[in-house]
Amino acid sequence: MVTETVNPARRDSLLRLLDDPSPAVRQALLAYFSELGEPAHVFLREMANAHNRLLSRHAQWFLNQLHSANPVAEFSAFIRSLNYELESGALLLARTVNPYLNVGACRATLDQIAARCRELVTEPTDAREKCRVLNRVLFHEWGFHGNREHYTDPLNSLIDRVLERRRGIPVSLSLLYLFVAERIGLELEPVGVPGHFLVGCFQDDTVFFIDAFERGLFRDAPDVLELMHANHLEPQLSDLAPTPVREVLCRCCRNLVNHYHKAGDAARARLFAGFVEEFESAYERHST
Numbered sequence: 001m002v003t004e005t006v007n008p009a010r011r012d013s014l015l016r017l018l019d020d021p022s023p024a025v026r027q028a029l030l031a032y033f034s035e036l037g038e039p040a041h042v043f044l045r046e047m048a049n050a051h052n053r054l055l056s057r058h059a060q061w062f063l064n065q066l067h068s069a070n071p072v073a074e075f076s077a078f079i080r081s082l083n084y085e086l087e088s089g090a091l092l093l094a095r096t097v098n099p100y101l102n103v104g105a106c107r108a109t110l111d112q113i114a115a116r117c118r119e120l121v122t123e124p125t126d127a128r129e130k131c132r133v134l135n136r137v138l139f140h141e142w143g144f145h146g147n148r149e150h151y152t153d154p155l156n157s158l159i160d161r162v163l164e165r166r167r168g169i170p171v172s173l174s175l176l177y178l179f180v181a182e183r184i185g186l187e188l189e190p191v192g193v194p195g196h197f198l199v200g201c202f203q204d205d206t207v208f209f210i211d212a213f214e215r216g217l218f219r220d221a222p223d224v225l226e227l228m229h230a231n232h233l234e235p236q237l238s239d240l241a242p243t244p245v246r247e248v249l250c251r252c253c254r255n256l257v258n259h260y261h262k263a264g265d266a267a268r269a270r271l272f273a274g275f276v277e278e279f280e281s282a283y284e285r286h287s288t
Helices: 008-017 023-036 038-048 053-067 071-081 086-095 103-120 127-141 159-165 170-183 221-230 245-262 266-287
Strands: 189-191 198-201 208-211 217-219
Touching (some): 008 038, 023 038, 023 053, 053 103, 071 086, 071 266, 086 103, 086 159, 086 170, 086 245, 103 127, 103 159, 127 198, 217 221
Antiparallel strands (some): 208 217
16 A cells, blocks of 8 residues: 655645744644645654654644544544554554643653763664663663553553653553664664563674563573463564564554453443554555
8 A cells, every 4th residue: 555645846845834933824734734634644744753853843733733632533544544653653542542642742751861872872882782771771760660560550551651650561661662762773673572572683693682671681582482481372483573563553552452441441442442453454454
């Protein structure tokens, strides 16, 4: 499936207008984006994730205006688009629970953590040493940790609440790790092994994994396979491969189905079950 996009000439015009402070211009742009539909959302999501923080902030404002009344519809549109980016997806998912989530503040916190990591990284250095720096900053200086006492609390799965409370579950802490790593130029991958979730490094000759729930514990492949054995699972080498963004976000939704059921919130459990169905049906349509 090819996602429709804004043509280059129109794109340049929109970029020049995106940060225009005039209320008339902003209302005209908002009306245009609303009429344009999905290509506008693709364009704005791209700008919201760009390195230009000014344009990012304005693009996010337009996205919020387009969907502020219905973040569920926004996340559904994201699912159907098949244009998946992990950080945007995690924030959109969180907005379905907290419609007033301050996306800019979340990204600013991630930027702040990454800036501290860059202060401590001495180049040239390898990926493992950079991960040690991330471990120091995330788990010691900032105090992020696994919420063992209240593991099934749904808030553990929402990235804004993980940043606020500094605790989460394996998948949400792994996402945090990945978002900070990307900001410092460290290429890592999500690895959703059965029964657990890890961050994988496939850059160097020796593949290794980071267990964010265990404060950044390094594991090699035999360690991970043994971990699955200990959980009474039959591991396969394919379990150690990077997990596609679609599957990561769908797994987050499945967790929330279970955790909201346990919290007695049937309505939200049904909401996230619906998102799981949307991910699966979107994938099936794309695969046929």
